[in-house]
Amino acid sequence: MLRLSHVFKTFNPGTVNEKRALTDLCLHLAPGDFVTIIGSNGAGKSTLFNAIAGSFDTDEGSIELDGKDVTFAPEYQRAKSIGRLFQDPMRGTAPGMTIEENLALAAGGGGWLSKLSRGDRERFRERLALLEIGLEDRMRQPVGLLSGGQRQSLALLMATMVPPKLLLLDEHTAALDPSAAEKVLRLTEEIVAEHKLTTMMITHNMRQALELGNRTLMMDSGRIVLDIGGEERAGLTVEDLLERFRSGAGKDLDNDRILLSD
């Protein structure tokens, strides 16, 4: 589904601020994989997502998505197969446009000159009702009036409106209050299961990293230092994970936001 081969990325090369963000990174995801990613500060987790999504050009290596080489494809082209959510709930929706207009953009389909039809509205209403936060009755209100949790739920719905080949979740519940985070996370699980989406999720919650999905990656200094799945992962505790990280990276996990338990 996704294959990264020897990907390198250095920011500000040749200056004092040179930062090797990704170093010889190789990764292969099978269809339906749900991978959780944890790592220290500046380990390159978001950079990895940016490389996959095409937010910048990589220096070396190749990226293959769903059997196609997308190494040189621009971001908007890759976005046709990638759904992406950011930590900031403001990033995924257009505040000045109504809920239904946002959904219409996400739904795509039809020609450039096609308009929102009654059928589209019905479809949006049904999808919105699944969120169970009453957005289906506010479809003509601007998104700017919604709370962070509501906006992130909407963004999740938009990112998966047309089921993507790959879903990238960059700590998408981190900026929400606990109950909203819980809700959005549950929703994520439902949607991922419903469409059997191949998913990558960055989290700083160690327990989440072990409980969700079928595979866990740990990153440090632009490398994947630990990649565990299957039965090996099933019996793992947070302490085991930290120990494994220490032996993999040769140092302690230093993420100032990491949650060891809840």
Add this chain to the structure above:
Amino acid sequence: MDLLTALSLGQTALELGLICGLTVLALFLSYSMLNVCDLSTDGCFTLGAAVGAVVAIAGHPLLSIPAAMLAGVCSGFITALLQTRLGVDSLLSGIIVNTALYSVNIAVMGGSSLLNMNKTETVFTMMRELLRDTPLAGQYTLAVALIAAALVVGLLVAFLNTRLGLAIRATGDNPDMVRASSINPVFTTTVGLCVANAFTGLSGCLLAQSQKQVEINIGQGIVTIALASLLIGRAFLGKGSILTRAVGVVLGSFVFRLVYAIALRFDMPAFMLKLVSSVIVIIAISGPYLKGRLPMLRRRLTAGRGGSGRRGA
């Protein structure tokens, strides 16, 4: 001021307001929707006027309309190309195109800075012939202006509600979101600027034909005047559907011209137009900004007094 003068004053303001309102609608698309301040507007307005005049003088008054709009599209395309593909800052690309258009416009007018259309058949003279012997005989300018404004409002509103229109609005509303979606912001910015400049070109073409002449400075300062109109319109009908807001900006254009015409009656010299429009834009933009800063300023003032008191103690 008797009733007749007032009526004629209102009519002139309405005609000018509607014709220049097309430029305001162009800015409504580029500035309010796409969030690009298109400073090539002045040059593009003149370009539309020049191209329209040349085509009309060549004996094709109807063709002058699409020709002027097409010229606007080309101008908008260059402005978009500079900022999306060639790494030129968005404001700067407008300024550069505006400067370049000065030469282009004189070239279009055959090396002259003034073209006369006194004996030329224009869309206005055509309308005059059409309305002859009807009760509306004298209202041909208003008729053309009304039709043009209604058509452009209709087209623009329909356009902004298509998927492409939504994508253009999203590009201005949340560029981050658009970058991470399958919408190509280069494409939406380009289309948006092309459409907006087509309206600007049309606006220039109609103003020149209604005045029966093009002068190279016809578009000078139109971007500020249009911005002032846009912001006035926003004050009246700034919220609600796209249609309401689009009608609002045309209304703003009319109100601006009306106030200006009344000021002229009270002996404000005509050359003050641009100063007045600049001041309106400044007030409309900095007013809300300063209002937002007010609580902080107030706090600082009180703290300043208290602070010096403490220091003295």
